[in-house]
Amino acid sequence: MASEKRLRIKTLIMVLAMVVCANAGDLLLKYGMAQIGAVELTPHGLSQAFWQTVKSPIIWLAILFLIGFMVSYMTVLSWADYSYVMPAGAAGYALLTFLAVILLHESVSLRRWVGVVLICLGVLLVGQTKPRTTEVPSEVAA
Amino acid sequence: MIRLITGLALLILGSTCGEIAITHGMKSVGEPARLRPGAVIKFLGRAVRNGWFWTGVPLMALSFYALLLLLSWEPISMVIPASALSYVAGTLGAKFILGEEVSTARWAGVILVCVGVALVAAG
Numbered sequence: 001m002a003s004e005k006r007l008r009i010k011t012l013i014m015v016l017a018m019v020v021c022a023n024a025g026d027l028l029l030k031y032g033m034a035q036i037g038a039v040e041l042t043p044h045g046l047s048q049a050f051w052q053t054v055k056s057p058i059i060w061l062a063i064l065f066l067i068g069f070m071v072s073y074m075t076v077l078s079w080a081d082y083s084y085v086m087p088a089g090a091a092g093y094a095l096l097t098f099l100a101v102i103l104l105h106e107s108v109s110l111r112r113w114v115g116v117v118l119i120c121l122g123v124l125l126v127g128q129t130k131p132r133t134t135e136v137p138s139e140v141a142a
Numbered sequence: 143m144i145r146l147i148t149g150l151a152l153l154i155l156g157s158t159c160g161e162i163a164i165t166h167g168m169k170s171v172g173e174p175a176r177l178r179p180g181a182v183i184k185f186l187g188r189a190v191r192n193g194w195f196w197t198g199v200p201l202m203a204l205s206f207y208a209l210l211l212l213l214s215w216e217p218i219s220m221v222i223p224a225s226a227l228s229y230v231a232g233t234l235g236a237k238f239i240l241g242e243e244v245s246t247a248r249w250a251g252v253i254l255v256c257v258g259v260a261l262v263a264a265g
Contacts, residue, residue: 115261
């Protein structure tokens with residue numbers, strides 16, 4: 001069915017947007033906070049850290065990506081099952097591991113590789129199922 | 143031990159209940175007519191006027207707060223793998239609260255993802 005295929009494609013696009021935004025946001029946040037350095041847990045240290053984060057363009061970029069994540073998450077949940085989107089989002093853990101190996105040349109333990117394989121298999125299995133199993137009202141609820 | 147269990151319960155139930163409330167809210171808001179910026183902005187405008195959305199957000203904030211507390215008590219290599227249980231909790235909620243059909247294939251996938259995330263997070 002054409003509409004079934006359309007549903008799959010737009011769900012896939014939004015899940016990809018979710019995963020990319022969440023990962024980019026987290027990485028930028030980590031990078032931005034590393035530039036600021038360890039925050040001292042004193043009133044002075046906290047207020048200093050607050051102003052440094054507000055002035056950091058990297059932190060703002062991270063926040064933008066995290067908003068992008070939230071928007072794509074809310075959008076995809078308006079038509080797709082929660083039990084489809086939630087496990088599919090775990091693909092991000094696998095993506096992060098690949099990025100860590102390719103870009104940062106990090107060494108990855110065997111245990112983590114086994115986890116990545118399990119996640120990929122799990123996401124593929126969930127991906128086989130129908131993205132939507134409940135009726136979605138086409139009219140806007142008041 | 144009681145402190146740890148309470149913390150984990152808040153972490154898992156908070157995020158699961160929060161996301162279920164948001165899913166319910168988004169389903170009742172209805173999907174955007176097209177995936178164009180204008181239509182998505184209209185959709186977001188309807189979404190932020192939905193009560194379920196504002197039920198979900200504080201629950202997710204509660205879960206985040208529980209995560210911060212847990213991380214101050216226990217090593218991260220214990221907390222994050224345990225939080226992978228939220229995949230199972232979320233699927234149960236989707237089935238029994240949202241009425242989604244969780245087929246055997248979907249269950250199998252969720253279990254693999256749950257174990258996989260726990261292994262990846264454990265390092």
